[in-house]
Amino acid sequence: MSSSPLNIGIVGAGIGGLATAIALARAGAKVTVLESAAELGEIGAGIQMTPNVSVLLQRWGVDKEIGENLVRFEELNMRRKDGTRVGHTKIATLENTLNRPWWVVHRAHLHEGLVKVAERLGVTLLVNAAVTGLEYSKTQAVTLATRTRGSFVFDFVVGADGINSITRKTLFPDVAPEPPTTNCAYRALVPYDQIRKDPVAREIIEKKTMEVWMSDNAYIITYPICAGTQFNLVLSHHRPEKLRATQHDVPIHELHNEYKDFDPRIKRIVDMIDSTSRWPLMVTGPLESWSSPRKNVVLTGDAAHSMVNHMAQGAATAMEDGAFLGRCIAQVVQGKLRLDEAVTIYEKERMPKAFAKQQVSFLNGAIWHLPEGPAQRARDAVMAPELQGQYYVKSSNLYGDPKTVLDVYGYDAEKHAETVLAAHFNGGREPVDAAGIAKSLEDEYMGWFQAEKAKL
Ligand SMILES: Cc1cc2nc3c(=O)[nH]c(=O)nc-3n(C[C@H](O)[C@H](O)[C@H](O)COP(=O)(O)OP(=O)(O)OC[C@H]3O[C@@H](n4cnc5c(N)ncnc54)[C@H](O)[C@@H]3O)c2cc1C
Numbered sequence: 001m002s003s004s005p006l007n008i009g010i011v012g013a014g015i016g017g018l019a020t021a022i023a024l025a026r027a028g029a030k031v032t033v034l035e036s037a038a039e040l041g042e043i044g045a046g047i048q049m050t051p052n053v054s055v056l057l058q059r060w061g062v063d064k065e066i067g068e069n070l071v072r073f074e075e076l077n078m079r080r081k082d083g084t085r086v087g088h089t090k091i092a093t094l095e096n097t098l099n100r101p102w103w104v105v106h107r108a109h110l111h112e113g114l115v116k117v118a119e120r121l122g123v124t125l126l127v128n129a130a131v132t133g134l135e136y137s138k139t140q141a142v143t144l145a146t147r148t149r150g151s152f153v154f155d156f157v158v159g160a161d162g163i164n165s166i167t168r169k170t171l172f173p174d175v176a177p178e179p180p181t182t183n184c185a186y187r188a189l190v191p192y193d194q195i196r197k198d199p200v201a202r203e204i205i206e207k208k209t210m211e212v213w214m215s216d217n218a219y220i221i222t223y224p225i226c227a228g229t230q231f232n233l234v235l236s237h238h239r240p241e242k243l244r245a246t247q248h249d250v251p252i253h254e255l256h257n258e259y260k261d262f263d264p265r266i267k268r269i270v271d272m273i274d275s276t277s278r279w280p281l282m283v284t285g286p287l288e289s290w291s292s293p294r295k296n297v298v299l300t301g302d303a304a305h306s307m308v309n310h311m312a313q314g315a316a317t318a319m320e321d322g323a324f325l326g327r328c329i330a331q332v333v334q335g336k337l338r339l340d341e342a343v344t345i346y347e348k349e350r351m352p353k354a355f356a357k358q359q360v361s362f363l364n365g366a367i368w369h370l371p372e373g374p375a376q377r378a379r380d381a382v383m384a385p386e387l388q389g390q391y392y393v394k395s396s397n398l399y400g401d402p403k404t405v406l407d408v409y410g411y412d413a414e415k416h417a418e419t420v421l422a423a424h425f426n427g428g429r430e431p432v433d434a435a436g437i438a439k440s441l442e443d444e445y446m447g448w449f450q451a452e453k454a455k456l
Contacts (some may be wrong), residue, residue, distance in 0.1 A: 016301030016318025023326025083263030
C-alpha cells in the first residue's frame with residue numbers, strides 16, 4: 001500500500017467538482033481540477049443548501065467565505081395555486097433539531113466560496129482545460145487529454161463533469177441521460193426593491209420565506225438570495241415535447257402566460273420577469289457501476305445520477321459524494337486502504353443513497369404537480385396539522401415531513417463514511433462501546449440532544 005499523497009485529477013469545476021476537490025485535499029491528496037470553461041463560475045440563479053450540505057459548508061469553512069450571502073429564511077409556506085396556505089414548516093424548529101442551518105444562496109456566491117477554500121487547501125484549478133479523452137485501462141495510472149493544455153497523468157480521476165460527462169461517456173458509452181417527462185423549469189430573479197413598490201405583491205416579501213404554489217402540472221417555488229436583495233423563482237411547467245437542452249431567450253409571454261391563473265400576488269412578480277431560459281430536467285441512471293474496472297476512475301454528481309429538481313438535491317448529492325469519497329481516500333493516503341477498496345466502499349454506499357434521492361425527487365414532483373381532485377384534496381388535508389402547530393408524524397409536505405427531514409436533511413456524508421470505514425476495519429461490523437452501543441447509533445439517538453444540552 002502507498003503511503004504518499006495520491007495525485008488526483010477532477011474533471012469539472014462545478015459545485016460537485018469543487019466540493020470533491022475540497023474533500024480530497026482535506027484527505028491529504030494532491031488535487032488538480034480541469035475545467036473546460038474559460039472562466040470559473042456558475043449560472044445566475046439561486047440554489048438551496050439544505051441542512052445535509054450546510055453542515056459540510058460549515059465544517060469546511062466555506063460558510064465564512066460566503067458570509068451574509070448565505071441567506072436564512074423563517075418559514076416555508078405551501079400554497080394552492082390561488083394562494084391558499086395549506087402547509088407550513090417553521091425552519092428554526094427544523095434547524096434546531098438538526099443543529100444545522102438551511103441556507104439559500106446565489107450559485108455564483110456558493111461557487112466563489114468553494115473556489116476560495118479549494119485554493120487555500122492547495123488545489124490547482126485549471127480553466128480552458130476541456131478534457132477530450134481518458135486512457136485508464138492499460139496501466140493503473142490515468143491519462144487525460146485536453147483540448148488546449150496537453151495531457152495529464154494522475155493516480156486517480158474523478159469525473160465531476162455534469163450531465164454530458166465525457167468521463168461517463170468513456171466508461172459507459174451506452175448510458176444516455178433522458179428527461180423522464182415533458183417537465184422543465186424556468187429560473188428567474190426579481191429585485192426585492194421592485195417587488196416592494198408593488199402594493200399587491202409586496203405582501204409576499206414581508207418576511208424572508210420560502211413559498212411554494214402547487215398546481216396541476218406546474219408549480220412556483222421562491223426564496224430570497226443575495227443577502228435578501230434578490231427574489232429567486234423556479235417555475236415548473238410541462239411542454240408538448242420532451243426538452244433535452246437549455247432553451248435560452250424564451251419568448252417572455254410564454255412564461256407570463258403559463259402562470260396567468262396563479263395567486264395575483266405571485267402573478268404580479270412573474271410579470272416583472274423580463275427574460276428567462278428554460279431548463280430540461282434530465283435523469284441519469286441508475287447506473288450499474290460508477291467506476292472503471294481498475295477502480296482508477298470514478299463518477300460523482302450529475303455525471304453519475306442527475307435527478308429532477310423537485311427536492312433541490314442534485315448539487316447537494318454531488319457534494320455528499322465528494323465528502324464521502326474524501327473520507328475513503330484519506331484512508332488510502334494514510335496507507336490503511338487500497339484505492340480499489342476505497343472506491344468499492346464509495347460505490348456500495350453512495351449508489352443507493354443517490355437512487356433514493358432520485359426517487360424522493362420524483363415523488364415530491366408528483367405531489368406538487370397533483371391536478372385538482374381527490375388526491376390533491378387529501379394532500380392538502382394531511383398538511384393541515386402544520387398550520388395549527390399540532391403534533392404530526394407524517395406529512396405530504398416532504399420539505400417538512402419528519403421522515404424526509406431526518407433521512408435527507410439529517411444525513412451527514414462524512415459521518416456515514418466514518419461509520420462504514422470503522423465497520424470495514426472491524427471485520428464488517430461497526431465497533432460498539434462498553435455499553436454495547438455503536439457510535440453511529442449513539443450519535444443518531446443521543447448525540448443530537450447532547451449537542452442541544454451543550455448550548456444550555
Ligand atoms: C431548475 C433547477 C433547480 C435546481 N435547484 C437545485 C437546488 O436548489 N439544490 C441542489 O442541490 N440542486 C439543484 N439543482 C441541481 C443542480 O443544479 C445540479 O445537480 C448540480 O449543478 C450538478 O453539479 P455537478 O458539479 O455534478 O455538475 P455541473 O454543475 O454540471 O458541473 C460540471 C462542470 O464540469 C465542466 N465540464 C463539463 N465537461 C467537461 C470536460 N470535458 N472537461 C472539463 N470540464 C468539463 C462544466 O463546465 C461544469 O463546470 C437544480 C437543477 C435545476 C435544473
